[in-house]
Amino acid sequence: MKTTAGDPTLLLQLRNVTKRYGTFVANDGVNLTLEQGQICAILGENGAGKSTLMKTIYGIQQPDEGEIIWNGDKVAVTSPSVARNLGIGMVFQHFSLFETISVVENISLTVPGTLPELAEAIRQKADEYGLDVNPEAQVHGLSVGERQRVEIIRCLMQNPKLLILDEPTSVLPPHSVQQLFGTLRKLSDRGVAMLYISHKLEEIRDLCHSAVVLRQGRVTGTTNPRNASSADLARLMIGQDIPTARHAEAKPSCEPALKVTDLSYENPDPQGESLDNVSMVVRPGEIVGIAGVSGNGQSTLARLLSGEIKLADTIADQIEVFDTPVGNVTPGKRRKLGLTFVPEDRLGRATVPNMSLSDNVLLTAHRAGLVRKGLIRRRTQANFADECISSMDVRSRGRHSIASSLSGGNLQKFVLGREILLKPRLLIVSQPTWGIDVGAAAMVRQKLVDLRDTGTAILMISEELEEIFEISDRIHVMYHGKLSASVQARSVTAEDVGRMMMGEFDQTMRAA
C-alpha cells in the first residue's frame, strides 16, 4: 500500500518551509494548505517573502527546511520541469520570454508541438480566455502588458492543476482583468487551484477564497478576504491604515518644461506601437498623467522622450525640453537639461541586475558629483546610495546588495529614489508603483507630489486609473498611438477616462 505523508484530499501542503539567503531568512517555517479549485491570495509587503515561497513551490530553488506534499505525497520539486510534470504552472513577475524570437517560438520552448500547431493552439486559448495575443508577434516589440498575456497563455497551455500567478494583473487594463478573472474562475470550477500574489486588495476580495498574510517571511494570519474590507487586509499586511497622498492644487508656471508638437512615429516593427500626431505640454509644478491600456503607444512615446529612439535632425523640434529641441540627441544630453526618466522595465532598462545598488546609482547619478576628473568618489557614491535606500525605505541588506536580489517592489522603489534624488527639473516616469505594496505606493505617490511642489514638471504614464486620479493635475489618454486633449483631473470621472481609454475621445481636440 502506498504510504502517504499528508492529507490526500489536499492538493498542496507546505510544512515548515524555510528558505535562507546566506544568513537572511526569506521564508521562516511557512505552513500552508490548498484544496483543488481553491484560489488563495498571498499577501504581504514588498520583501515579505511571497515570490521566494512561490519559487520554492515551482522548483526554482530548494527549501533549506520543511516539506512539500503534493496530493498526499512528499515531493522534491528539484526543477521547474519537475513542477510542470506534477501539474504546477507559474506566471512570473519578471518576464521570462526571449526578446529576439516570436511569441509562438517562445512558447514552443516549453510546450511540445510544431509551430503551426502551437500558433493555432495559442489563438484558441487567446480566444477562449479573452487574452489578445498574436502568436507571430516578435516579443521585443510587445509592451509589458502584452508580454504578461503571453506568459499567462503559455501557462494555460500546459493545463496545470495548480497555477501560481505573481501579480498577473499589474499591467492589465480593467476590462482585461475582469476577463482574466472570468478565466480563473472557470479554471477554479474545473478544479485548478491557484496561488495568487497581488497588491491589489479589491481584486483579492473579488477573486480569492482565502488569503495568507506573510510578514518578514512568516505567516502572520489567514483570512477569508470576502469577509474583510480592503482596509482590514491592508492593516493585516502592513500593520497600519493606508495613507493617501496629500495633493493640493497645482501651481504650474507658464513656460513648458516639455513640449511635444505633432509627433508621429512609424514603428519599423510591424507589431510595434506607432504614434500619430501626438502633442502635449508639461509645465514645471504640475503632474500630467497619461492613462491608457498598455500597447497603445505609451512605451514608444516613453522611448522617444527619453532618447532611446532618436528623431531625424529635421524634426528634432517636435520634442523640446525647456525650449531646446532634443528629438535628435542622446539620453545623456537630455539629462543634462534636467530630464530624468524611470522606465517601466526596472530590471532590464533601469538597472544592471548583477551590479550592486551602489554601482547602479552611478548609471544615472554620475553627474551629481559622484565622479570627478574621471574618478569615482566612493564616499559620495556610498552616501547617495544610502540616502536612496533610506529615503524610499528600500528593504535590502544595504548598498552592496546585488540589484537582482531585491524583491521586485523594492527595486522599483530604489530606481525611483535614484531619479528623485537627482532633483530633476523634468521627470518622466512609467508605471511608478508597479509591483509596489499599498503602503509603499502611497509613499511613492506622496514623493511625486512633493517633488511637483518643488517645481518639477512630471509626466506620469500609468495604467492604474486610481493612481492617475490620485495625483495627476491634468490627464491625457492614449489610444492606438493617438493622444487625447488633456482634461483637468478634477473635472472628469473614472468612467469618462475609461471611455476615452477605449477610443471615445474627440479626435479633433488636441492638447494645447
Ligand SMILES: Nc1ncnc2c1ncn2[C@@H]1O[C@H](COP(=O)(O)OP(=O)(O)OP(=O)(O)O)[C@@H](O)[C@H]1O
Ligand atoms: N537571490 C537572492 N539573494 C539574496 N536575497 C534575496 C534573493 N532573492 C530574494 N531575496 C530577499 O528575500 C526577501 C524576500 O524577497 P521576495 O522577492 O520573496 O519578496 P516579495 O514578498 O515577493 O516582494 P515584492 O512584493 O516586492 O515582490 C527580500 O528581502 C529579498 O531581498
